[in-house]
Amino acid sequence: MSRLATTAALAACGVLVLTACGAESDSGAADRDEVTSKFAGPDGKRVGTVEVDEDDGAVQVSVEVSGLEAGYHGFHVHTTGECEADSAAPDDPSKTGDFLSAGGHLNPDESEHGDHLGDLPALLVKEDGSATLEFTGPFTLEELQDEDGSAFMIHADRDNYANVPERYAPKGPDEDTTKTGDAGDRIACASIKAG
Template sequence: MKSRLTLLASALVLTACASMTSGPRAVAQLQSTTGNTATGTVSFTKSGDKVVVKGEVRGLKPNAEHGFHVHEKGDCSSGDGLSAGGHFNPDGKPHGNHSDMAHHAGDLPSLKADASGVAKFSFETTSIAVGSGPSDVTGRGLIVHRDPDDYKTQPTGNAGPRLACAVIARG
């Protein structure tokens, strides 16, 4: 009897811990823009006070870096990704490196493609939210750019044309 109670208590503690650390989730299914081949899946999961961003993007230029941003509009209808608007920037900050204090909420770390043109990534951020608040990315656009982000040019980082676009949807 005592061992059953111990097992039950352990299961309850693990369940409680899991529910405390994992929160709302959103998913983006990247589709290539006209004339491009980049596609992929990205998940955004609230974990405590952070959001874990994980994904894989294929069809990129091998061994190259690509700008990666949340954009203000969840609209990929234009074929070139321009219908997604500019970078998501609810706080009116300048464009910058994700690791700097001042940057758009939508300024994410650049993607680094391997020799096969695949970028696999996982990082945590406090710049965005999932599920509520002014920095909620649900319903926003997600863009992969052709070129690396220079983290200086305002307001875009000079990351070039948009290779893939997605609407970030609650998942």
């Protein structure tokens, strides 16, 4: 085969490959939704981002944060897309604190902690204060973007998912454990607004 024929054949293959790639991305774009939100602390300082990418019904969640205390932190989705510092809880306005405006955990089935739809894998922050986390979420983007939105929340402490053996709590876990897994204060929040 001559050099000219080889070049023409490679060029034709390149056009076919580009055409095929374009067709895939065109069809993929119609079935793909993506939302990105910034995590901020109570002082308003940005500490990272969360990206939610839904493709053909599968929801990929990607988190990148920095400037946090090293160790495990509870990581949840809360029911309301409001991240206000020193705010009132929607279900009890007499209770105030950082990011209480986000409500409780996303929990449409009213199950026990550890089985809430909003109970997510723990966030492990390295010694340098940074963390990344990627997982496939148990929810849809539509659920996150309901009429009042939702919020991703980072807590000060680790989450025990209410998994407290009976030998440590003969009467069962207390209310703080059954609600939040003893994850502690809300230290960073990222709002997902209603769709």
